[in-house]
Amino acid sequence: MTDAASPPQPSFHGGPGSGPLVAAPSHEVPPAATRSPAEEARTLVDSQIAGSLASLSDDGTPWASIVTYGATAKGEPVLVLSSMAEHGRNLQREPRCSIVIAEPVEDGVDPLDRARVTLAGRIVDVDGEEADSAIEAHAENFPHARAYARYGDFTTYVLKVERVRWVGGFARMGTVEAADYAAAEPDPTWPGVADARAHLNADHADALVLWARTLGGYDDAATATCEAIDRYGVDLKVVTPRGPASARVAFAEPVAAPVGLRAAPLERVTRANAWDDGGLNSHH
Amino acid sequence: MTDAASPPQPSFHGGPGSGPLVAAPSHEVPPAATRSPAEEARTLVDSQIAGSLASLSDDGTPWASIVTYGATAKGEPVLVLSSMAEHGRNLQREPRCSIVIAEPVEDGVDPLDRARVTLAGRIVDVDGEEADSAIEAHAENFPHARAYARYGDFTTYVLKVERVRWVGGFARMGTVEAADYAAAEPDPTWPGVADARAHLNADHADALVLWARTLGGYDDAATATCEAIDRYGVDLKVVTPRGPASARVAFAEPVAAPVGLRAAPLERVTRANAWDDGGLNSHH
Numbered sequence: 001m002t003d004a005a006s007p008p009q010p011s012f013h014g015g016p017g018s019g020p021l022v023a024a025p026s027h028e029v030p031p032a033a034t035r036s037p038a039e040e041a042r043t044l045v046d047s048q049i050a051g052s053l054a055s056l057s058d059d060g061t062p063w064a065s066i067v068t069y070g071a072t073a074k075g076e077p078v079l080v081l082s083s084m085a086e087h088g089r090n091l092q093r094e095p096r097c098s099i100v101i102a103e104p105v106e107d108g109v110d111p112l113d114r115a116r117v118t119l120a121g122r123i124v125d126v127d128g129e130e131a132d133s134a135i136e137a138h139a140e141n142f143p144h145a146r147a148y149a150r151y152g153d154f155t156t157y158v159l160k161v162e163r164v165r166w167v168g169g170f171a172r173m174g175t176v177e178a179a180d181y182a183a184a185e186p187d188p189t190w191p192g193v194a195d196a197r198a199h200l201n202a203d204h205a206d207a208l209v210l211w212a213r214t215l216g217g218y219d220d221a222a223t224a225t226c227e228a229i230d231r232y233g234v235d236l237k238v239v240t241p242r243g244p245a246s247a248r249v250a251f252a253e254p255v256a257a258p259v260g261l262r263a264a265p266l267e268r269v270t271r272a273n274a275w276d277d278g279g280l281n282s283h284h
Numbered sequence: 285m286t287d288a289a290s291p292p293q294p295s296f297h298g299g300p301g302s303g304p305l306v307a308a309p310s311h312e313v314p315p316a317a318t319r320s321p322a323e324e325a326r327t328l329v330d331s332q333i334a335g336s337l338a339s340l341s342d343d344g345t346p347w348a349s350i351v352t353y354g355a356t357a358k359g360e361p362v363l364v365l366s367s368m369a370e371h372g373r374n375l376q377r378e379p380r381c382s383i384v385i386a387e388p389v390e391d392g393v394d395p396l397d398r399a400r401v402t403l404a405g406r407i408v409d410v411d412g413e414e415a416d417s418a419i420e421a422h423a424e425n426f427p428h429a430r431a432y433a434r435y436g437d438f439t440t441y442v443l444k445v446e447r448v449r450w451v452g453g454f455a456r457m458g459t460v461e462a463a464d465y466a467a468a469e470p471d472p473t474w475p476g477v478a479d480a481r482a483h484l485n486a487d488h489a490d491a492l493v494l495w496a497r498t499l500g501g502y503d504d505a506a507t508a509t510c511e512a513i514d515r516y517g518v519d520l521k522v523v524t525p526r527g528p529a530s531a532r533v534a535f536a537e538p539v540a541a542p543v544g545l546r547a548a549p550l551e552r553v554t555r556a557n558a559w560d561d562g563g564l565n566s567h568h
Contacts, residue, residue, distance in 0.1 A: 050395035052336030052384050054346035057404070061447075062338035062346035064384035066400045086449070100336050100348035104388065110426075111334035116350045120341070142394075163345075165370070 023242040025217035032215070032250035033232040037174040038184035041117045041166040042075045043230075044101055046186040049141040051077070051101035055090035063090055067099065070138035070145075072158065074182040077101075077119065078138040079157045080149045091157060095122045099159060113169045121162035121178075131156050189231045192258030200226040200234070212238045216247030231255040307526040309501030316499070316534035317516040321458040322468035325401045325450040326359045327514075328385055330470035333425040335361070335385035339374035347374055351383065354422035354429075356442065358466040361385075361403060362422040363441045364433045375441060379406045383443060397453045405446035405462075415440050473515045476542030484510040484518070496522045500531030515539040 035043065050068045057063040065087045069077035077099050081088040091097060098120035105114045126134050131149075134156050139145045149156050164176040189196075200208060205223070211234070212224035220240045224247070228235040233250035319327065334352045341347040349371045353361035361383050365372040375381060382404035389398045410418050415433075418440050423429045433440050448460040473480075484492060489507070495518070496508035504524045508531070512519040517534035 050389075052338075052348050052386075054336075054338035054348035056340075056346050057382075059380075061380040061404050062340050062382060063404065064336050064338035064348065064382045064402055066384055066386050066395060066451075068395050096343075096345040098341075098345060098348045100350055102336075102350050105334075111350060111352050118348055120345050120347065167350075 021243050023218070023238075023240045023245040025245070025247075026219045026240075027217055029215055029217035029247075030250075032248040033254070034248065035187060035230055035232060036180075036184065037166045037168075038164075038176045038180040039187060040115065040168060041119075041164055041176050041181055042184045043187040043190055044103060044115050044117050044166075045071050045075050045077065045119070047190045048101050048103070051099045053079070053087055053097060053099050055087045055097045056094040057086065057090055058093065063087060068138075068142055069099070070141045072134065072137045074161075075119075075184075075186070076161055076182075077159045078134045079123070079159070080135070080138050080142075080145045080154055081157065083153050083155055088155065091123050092125075092155075095124070097121075097123050097159070098163075110170075115166075115168050117167070118165045119159060119161045119163075119181075120165075121160045123157045123159050125155055126158050127156075130158070134158050187231045188257045189229065189255050190258075193229045196229050197226050200229075208236060211249045212236050212247050215249045218245055218247060221247075305527050307502070307522075307524045307529040309529070309531075310503045310524075311501055313499055313501035313531075314534075316532040317538070318532070319471060319514055319516060320464075320468065321450045321452075322448075322460045322464040323471060324399065324452060325403075325448055325460050325465055326468045327471040327474055328387060328399050328401050328450075329355050329359050329361070329403070331474045332385050332387070335383045337363070337371055337381060337383050339371045339381045340378040341370065341374055342377065347371060352422075352426055353383070354425040356418065356421045358445075359403075359468075359470070360445055361443045362418045363407070363443070364419070364422050364426075364429045364438055365441065367437050367439055372439065375407050376409075376439075379408070381405075381407050381443070382447075394454075399450075399452050401451070402449045403443060403445045403447075403465075404449075405444045407441045407443050409439055410442050411440075414442070418442050471515045472541045473513065473539050474542075477513045480513050481510050484513075492520060495533045496520050496531050499533045502529055502531055505531075 049070070050066060053065050053067045055063050055065070063086060067079050067081070067087065069079055071077055081091070083089060083092060098118050100116055100118045102116035103114045105111050135145060135149045138149070138156070148154055161181060162178050164178060164181045165173075166176050167173040208224040208226060209221050212221035213219050216224070216236055216238060218238045218240055220242065221238045222241065223239045224236045226234050227237050227246075231251075231254045233248060236247045236249060238245045238247050333354070334350060337349050337351045339347050339349070347370060351363050351365070351371065353363055355361055365375070367373060367376060382402050384400055384402045386395075386400035387398040389395050419429060419433045422433070422440070432438055445462050445465060448462060448465045449457075450460050451457040492508040492510060493505050496502050496505035500508070500520055500522060502522045502524055504526065505522045506525065507523045508520045510518050511521050511530075515535075515538045517532060520531040520533060522529045522531050
């Protein structure tokens, strides 16, 4: 999952390399499940609606352009493009292409320290029933496509994904097999994550610090804030007297849907308490 | 500036085509200056720090990837890439490439209704003095590049721009000549625009509605809000009893720097008042 192509951590507004020393865990904790690179890629593609297409111009220059998409059940981007647009003409001539889809980045965050995925393969001009379902996939994000996809100068394309390159940020990346990408389940929690994270940080500071002290591995955690949530658990930013740290705490069971996110943390608290009270923390 | 490649206005959360009828101006107004497509393109490139590169993979597939950049005085993107990364290897093999740079988009806005520009040409692996100044251009956005650009596996590239395609949103687009792009001045006001716009809308509602009623062409404007500001003027969203409308009001003189933005609107008020009082509005 890591590879040598990672840049040497250029730091930018507090990015890697410029922070204070990171505190080591105070005790060993069970490994916490995370999403696989294939799940990360599928989730990123599902959670965005636009990316950048690389197609081939008639003079042989790779041509970068913004496209909107919806994804099929296998995570294939569906584009609805005018044949009068340069990228539409390019794809008619040369079906090999790729799309990069990136997590939006806030001001002050290094754009290279965010998740993105490149999907490469061949674009197919679909028709018949395959066009109907492809247009539906696109129309989930852009309802008006149901109308204009049928115009004479518009074509519905599905990218048949042959190669997937996922980058999660600095030093988190990996090539994903196309079959694994197609088979992976997008994390169903992503639509609720922003709200759940705000809720945890606003109303459950005690629970967060408890998780950090027990399953998180930092028994001297003074505060903990939720940085990210996914179906398998939460990432915490921990402050200890020995310095800042990061911790990962897994849910007892993966969350199946966004509506489960609110309940899951409470289940997590129970488990963390039980673990703490059960004498397993013999280092205490 | 318009061309047939514009999609037929797919609407999305209130985009073109889904809104109420737009009111016509109540009186003719002088044409208001706007930025040229070349100025729009230069300003967009100057105001962003990342884009998507289209390079050519060894199997002939155009490869889309995220890159960070800084721009030279001629608006050429400077990239600092590892030769171990796929796009770095691609550029070593095939220097023809392009970069698309897009305005960030808020949730609920159609990603195709925002400004973006594709710069295409040949990437040049610079060295000597040209490398020094190129690295400085990149380092304006990413200061740590001064260190890692000198690492053995990193290369500093300048994109020699041969073709520019600017799209301002739905039905606003145009091909910009490379020489015009290189010669155009980026709008110096962009760093202050967000603050100036907030200031106008918060504290100068009376001035805005006055501009809308006079130089804006809507003498029945009930309210006006500032949608955008550039060195040449402001775009207003106007509400009239006859329906909503858009208006453009030019500054008396182009603004030379961000610090001028606060003063310019007051000058504008003076001129709008003078014009109103001077009997030019004979339709009243």
